[in-house]
Amino acid sequence: MKKKQIPAFGYLRVSGISQIDKNGFDRQKEEIIKYAQANNYEIIDFYYEKAISGTSDLVDRPALSEIMLRIAGNGVKTVIVERADRFARDLIASELLIKEFQKMDAKVIEAESGSDLSAADDGNPTSKLIRQILAAVSEFDKNSTVLKLRMARKRVKHIKGKCEGRKTFGE
Numbered sequence: 414m415k416k417k418q419i420p421a422f423g424y425l426r427v428s429g430i431s432q433i434d435k436n437g438f439d440r441q442k443e444e445i446i447k448y449a450q451a452n453n454y455e456i457i458d459f460y461y462e463k464a465i466s467g468t469s470d471l472v473d474r475p476a477l478s479e480i481m482l483r484i485a486g487n488g489v490k491t492v493i494v495e496r497a498d499r500f501a502r503d504l505i506a507s508e509l510l511i512k513e514f515q516k517m518d519a520k521v522i523e524a525e526s527g528s529d530l531s532a533a534d535d536g537n538p539t540s541k542l543i544r545q546i547l548a549a550v551s552e553f554d555k556n557s558t559v560l561k562l563r564m565a566r567k568r569v570k571h572i573k574g575k576c577e578g579r580k581t582f583g584e
Contacts, residue, residue: 418455421491421522422480426462426499433463441495448493448524457489467502471510481513490519497523497530497547504549523547 423445427437438461449456460476471478480492492514494500500521501507507530514521514531521530530547570576 416453418453419491420457420489421449421454421493422483422489423449423456423459424462424477424480424492424494424500424521425459426465426467426474426476426494428464428466428502430464441499444495444524445493448522448527452527454491454493456493458483467498467500468506470506471513477510481517484514484517484519490517491522492519493522493524494530495523496525497528497550498554500530502554504545508545 423442425438425441425445427433427435442459445459446456448454460480462474462476465474465476471481484490484492497507500523501510511521511531519531522528523530528547566576575581
């Protein structure tokens with residue numbers, strides 16, 4: 414007899430407009446589905462945040478807000494994300510979002526590691542530590558990427574005289 418599958422939502426996010434049509438959503442969806450199949454979850458719906466920063470609060474995340482409304486109304490209590498950095502890329506934003514899910518007795522699971530990002534803090538301080546380390550690493554990675562891109566733009570501007578913006582007449 415097959416065990417009843419646990420209903421869940423898939424949450425996918427890309428931060429830039431230029432990423433929307435690339436493979437970010439496909440890659441994330443594939444990982445979420447793979448995790449769900451291996452761990453007895455049934456994905457009821459996928460929610461996509463298009464061009465939303467991982468540092469954004471809940472009010473600036475329409476798809477995540479919609480998930481929370483559905484969790485409050487229909488009994489699905491699990492959200493699966495590809496990686497912790499797809500959920501949030503800022504330690505404070507991550508912790509605030511996690512608190513909202515905890516208030517609703519809902520789980521946020523990272524498909525890559527199988528970690529429950531929303532594991533209750535009481536009783537197991539290791540869960541909270543792991544969650545906060547993942548969020549801190551995501552924030553560090555985002556800041557490092559921003560710095561690398563800024564330095565690359567400066568190099569190009571130094572060499573070519575210009576890096577971004579509208580093309581000048583004759584370009």
